Amino acid sequence: MAEDLVLTATLAVDLIVLTVRNGALAFLAVKRGVPPFRGRWALPGGFVLDGEPLRAAAERELVEETGLSVGAHLEQLATYGDPRRDPRGRVVSVAYLALVPDLPAPVAGTDAADARWHDLDAFRGAGHRLAFDHDQILSDGLERARSKLEYTSLATVFCGDEFTIAELRQVYEAVWGVTLDPRNFHRKVTNTDGFVEPTGRTTARDGGRPAQLFRRGAIELLHPAMLRTAGA
Amino acid sequence: MAEDLVLTATLAVDLIVLTVRNGALAFLAVKRGVPPFRGRWALPGGFVLDGEPLRAAAERELVEETGLSVGAHLEQLATYGDPRRDPRGRVVSVAYLALVPDLPAPVAGTDAADARWHDLDAFRGAGHRLAFDHDQILSDGLERARSKLEYTSLATVFCGDEFTIAELRQVYEAVWGVTLDPRNFHRKVTNTDGFVEPTGRTTARDGGRPAQLFRRGAIELLHPAMLRTAGA
DNA sequence: CGAATAGTGTCTCTTAGACACTATGTC
DNA sequence: GACATAGTGTCTAAGAGACACTATTCG
Numbered sequence: 001m002a003e004d005l006v007l008t009a010t011l012a013v014d015l016i017v018l019t020v021r022n023g024a025l026a027f028l029a030v031k032r033g034v035p036p037f038r039g040r041w042a043l044p045g046g047f048v049l050d051g052e053p054l055r056a057a058a059e060r061e062l063v064e065e066t067g068l069s070v071g072a073h074l075e076q077l078a079t080y081g082d083p084r085r086d087p088r089g090r091v092v093s094v095a096y097l098a099l100v101p102d103l104p105a106p107v108a109g110t111d112a113a114d115a116r117w118h119d120l121d122a123f124r125g126a127g128h129r130l131a132f133d134h135d136q137i138l139s140d141g142l143e144r145a146r147s148k149l150e151y152t153s154l155a156t157v158f159c160g161d162e163f164t165i166a167e168l169r170q171v172y173e174a175v176w177g178v179t180l181d182p183r184n185f186h187r188k189v190t191n192t193d194g195f196v197e198p199t200g201r202t203t204a205r206d207g208g209r210p211a212q213l214f215r216r217g218a219i220e221l222l223h224p225a226m227l228r229t230a231g232a
Numbered sequence: 233m234a235e236d237l238v239l240t241a242t243l244a245v246d247l248i249v250l251t252v253r254n255g256a257l258a259f260l261a262v263k264r265g266v267p268p269f270r271g272r273w274a275l276p277g278g279f280v281l282d283g284e285p286l287r288a289a290a291e292r293e294l295v296e297e298t299g300l301s302v303g304a305h306l307e308q309l310a311t312y313g314d315p316r317r318d319p320r321g322r323v324v325s326v327a328y329l330a331l332v333p334d335l336p337a338p339v340a341g342t343d344a345a346d347a348r349w350h351d352l353d354a355f356r357g358a359g360h361r362l363a364f365d366h367d368q369i370l371s372d373g374l375e376r377a378r379s380k381l382e383y384t385s386l387a388t389v390f391c392g393d394e395f396t397i398a399e400l401r402q403v404y405e406a407v408w409g410v411t412l413d414p415r416n417f418h419r420k421v422t423n424t425d426g427f428v429e430p431t432g433r434t435t436a437r438d439g440g441r442p443a444q445l446f447r448r449g450a451i452e453l454l455h456p457a458m459l460r461t462a463g464a
Numbered sequence: 465c466g467a468a469t470a471g472t473g474t475c476t477c478t479t480a481g482a483c484a485c486t487a488t489g490t491c
Numbered sequence: 492g493a494c495a496t497a498g499t500g501t502c503t504a505a506g507a508g509a510c511a512c513t514a515t516t517c518g
Binding site: 396397398414415418419422436439440441442443444 | 494495496499
């Protein structure tokens with residue numbers, strides 16, 4: 001292996017930030033203010049700095065580009081290193097997946113012309129294309145999120161600190177694109193030890209019988225798993 | 233973001249190559265022939281070349297260092313980018329996980345003093361430590377393999393082209409470190425459409441009643457999943 | 465009151481797991 | 492024959508899903 005052939009690449013991080021807004025799955029995008037792909041929507045992200053851990057770079061870039069901070073859940077997704085994925089040269093990007101509750105509107109940072117939440121189905125239905133290979137990255141992140149809802153209690157990170165069972169169900173319905181039976185869902189969630197814990201308080205924000213409020217339980221893995229089967 | 237602070241890192245790939253030998257889970261290691269960590273066991277891997285896709289680098293390094301080629305299954309695992317993970321400087325490593333059938337002994341390449349299969353439990357039981365952060369990478373790969381056996385048909389890639397149900401069961405037992413009921417396992421596997429397909433041939437290599445031989449089926453995802461619960 | 469949402473009871477079907485039993489080879 | 496491994500039958504318990512029913516609010 002000749003030393004002069006060894007690659008020194010520019011390292012970037014990109015973020016798939018998912019949330020549930022108005023019952024629909026949404027992701028965070030920034031409109032590029034500089035070339036390449038100027039004016040196109042892209043995932044938030046940017047270059048890793050010298051001496052900076054990858055995860056720290058992801059957190060920093062999110063704040064810089066959108067004014068939001070992650071808090072809830074941030075995990076590494078995958079690394080994208082196709083030699084031609086960036087027209088500027090060899091840029092290898094480590095993608096991170098963040099799942100967050102319904103946050104305020106983002107504020108575009110210096111390199112961005114705009115930043116906002118996009119309803120995922122609407123964005124794709126309109127035929128929009130993200131910059132670089134970000135459509136692929138977004139798809140991979142979405143698939144990771146969908147499958148993690150099955151066997152972990154991660155759905156709770158989409159909710160606020162206190163939430164009703166119905167709100168939690170709407171998370172599953174939005175992420176999986178299915179309709180679940182509210183009664184069976186309620187029993188399943190409340191019977192799984194450690195999934196959610198009652199706070200003792202109630203809310204009537206939905207107009208019917210007041211619902212109990214819950215918070216995240218201690219467990220991370222669900223036994224048995226939630227099933228992605230569609231209901232009525 | 234000042235341009236002079238942007239990181240240009242050296243990119244590497246490392247491989248966790250797992251197989252089942254003599255009923256035990258084993259991984260492939262090379263003894264380092266050059267500093268740093270000279271003389272220590274490490275995962276096979278090396279630097280990505282200019283213009284080379286990451287996955288191609290993983291395949292190339294495996295052949296160069298051990299004479300083995302992957303064939304069966306190779307997937308990206310995670311990327312390790314701690315600024316101090318390599319004493320030579322900032323080296324970011326993309327780890328790949330390979331699952332292979334029982335292959336011949338590896339042959340050490342030019343940079344390696346030795347290359348061989350290590351029984352995983354014996355290696356750890358003896359208190360050996362891999363170079364760099366490779367213990368962590370190995371653990372992560374192992375955990376990925378363990379969980380993927382649950383919900384995919386990947387266990388079959390540990391077997392040869394034709395295998396008996398008992399051989400497939402031994403894969404699960406070795407990877408999960410449990411004992412499974414042969415009768416229930418047999419029924420479960422053969423009743424899951426597309427998991428394995430009968431070849432019509434039999435073998436008597438284990439001294440009892442001849443067993444039917446099967447090959448991999450078409451499906452990739454198992455419904456319902458295999459459960460990691462220990463049997464008698 | 466009706467409408468709406470929260471939550472429980474209960475039935476059926478499928479599957480996991482335990483394990484008795486039968487089948488077919490070698491020695 | 493004994494022994495070993497392959498494979499089937501059957502029972503029980505638990506969970507998924509369907510859905511009738513009760514509970515508690517608002518207007």
